[in-house]
Amino acid sequence: MARTKIICIIGITGNQGNSVAQRFLQDPVYHVRGLTRNPSSPTAQRLSSQGVEIIPADLNDINTLIPAFHGATHIFSVTNYWEPFFHPDSRQKATDSGLSCRRYAYEVELQQGKNIADAAAHTVDSLDQNGFIVSTLSHARHCSRGGFRELYHFDAKAEVFPGYVEQKYPVLAGKMSCVQTGYFMLSYRLIPGAYLCKKLTGEGKPTFETAFTTAPDIPVPHLDVNADLGTFVYAVSKMKPGKRYMACGSTCSWVDYMRVWGEVNSVSAHYRQITLPELMNRTPDREFGREVGDMFSYSTDPGYDGGDEGLLMAQDIRDAGIECPMTGLEEWMRKEDWSGVLG
Template sequence: MSTKLICIVGVTGNQGGSVAQRFLADPTYRVRGITRDPSSAAAQKLASQGVEVVAGNLDDVASLIPLLRGANLIFSVTNYWEPFFRPDARAKAQELGVDCRRYAYDVELQQGKNIVDAAAATVDSLADNGFVASTLSHAGKCSKGAFKELYHFDSKADVFPYYVEEKYPELAKKMSYVQTGYFTSSYKLAPEAYLGKQPDGSFQMSFPTSATKPIPHLAVNEDTGNFVYAVSQMPPGKHYLAAGAICSWSEFMRVWGEVTKQVAVFKQVSIDDFIALQQDRWFGVEAGDMFAYSSEPGYDGGDESLLKAEDIRKVMHVMDERDG
């Protein structure tokens, strides 16, 4: 019997959809999914599977409060790339005299704050670890100012955790933060840089990242739900790195070549060379900074205290032995 309610903000996205599927498999949960367009094909499919799909406007905090009311668990994810690529958003950025990178930062930052403000209104209904937020490391802080404009990292981290901790200490006590690794599906956004076919028929990955730097990788649709479900059963106040594998890009290409039986190599290139491979220059600038940041201090900001899947397994093993 469903006795608990999870509200998923961004349920039709890669992360939100994965989380919905995992919690649908637990009969003790009712799943409410918040999305901009409940009539979309993705939303309708989730509804047919048992998700209560509701319309929510992340730009309007007042509209979110009743949607989250009574939640025992909230999972939220915000989307920098939606306003980044949207033509009308780019026109608005130009009207305001800012580039599309900064505009998307402002949109995602405010949407994240709105989610937090709405969640704070139902803090008493939340479980001890009742709000799991998808986020990234803070590039500006972790790089000591070397990366001041890695906007799609800082737009998340400026809210999760910094805004929460500053404005809502009681909510912060009930939260966990999950940094997601590089999506294994991201090659679709930059195919020439990920898998550029060379004149001799071989494939070359071309990133401004050190060839030997360990990189976290996540099969977002397959693994996010399982990871978040496990995190929800852990004590609150922890920070995690969601990754199914951690290996360098050169090792990534070595394995890809073995599996596909193709000649495949990794080459570290300059940010300018990376930008030149992209159809959208602004995407090249934003992503190029991300790949460079991944070298130093690292994609996770160099934070060695982040908990990983093996840490969760250890805790779960101890809990099973105690309960058994």
């Protein structure tokens, strides 16, 4: 079968981009073109051996994006707030600019998103009807009515996707679908001071605690990003454009999360709501603790999705007659190796 479509995948060596690549590689109609700053990396080379066309590109330089997108029928967009946040050079640039590292990373991600949109606008005529699929999050400042003004890794995405695109490029916006991503199930590896902390009871028996600022009974979305985001994006590409989605395999509270985790591992486990200062003290980087702490608090009110009742889920896609299998939280927990946590 001839490859009649071209999908350009930004950040193809990362969790989201790689997942999308693996799904579209299964469809012989698609030629997969992957954008990366480091085409010689082991992951890029592995993808090349799978048939992916690896293109060197830098999200900070629109002149590398325009030719990379040329002729694409589909573009998958993702930006990474955390890369400049943790990079030593970026930390120094933030200091030199008189900005917090959180604000600096926001400025970088915001500009990268605009560069993607500007470059995509150059090839909008080649894009399919639903050819611009963007990974984004809800706009915390707007959705909270100003209650959260510095949830930067949410707002840097939402201000471009959909805000900037809708304002500046209405034709491109007409071919765009916005996919919000739930809490990554693997995120427990990033915050060991708050996820799954092992303690001893008064009787000397082990128990495990997860402690965030989210209220105990508030449901939040959970996503197996590596296994499922590609499946979800592929299914979205078969839908009509202009819709908003939440990619997740399960939605449950952190209390239920810990109940299931404890049952899966046959251990005592519970969730406890804590204050933002407590959470910040549990993380080795206080700015990181503040950023994720605001996210957990925002998840209580108005909600991780910003209270958007119009978001479509995997079941809505299936109801439209399109396959969209997703991994449930308990299913993922039973496959994950917890030996490092259980000790």
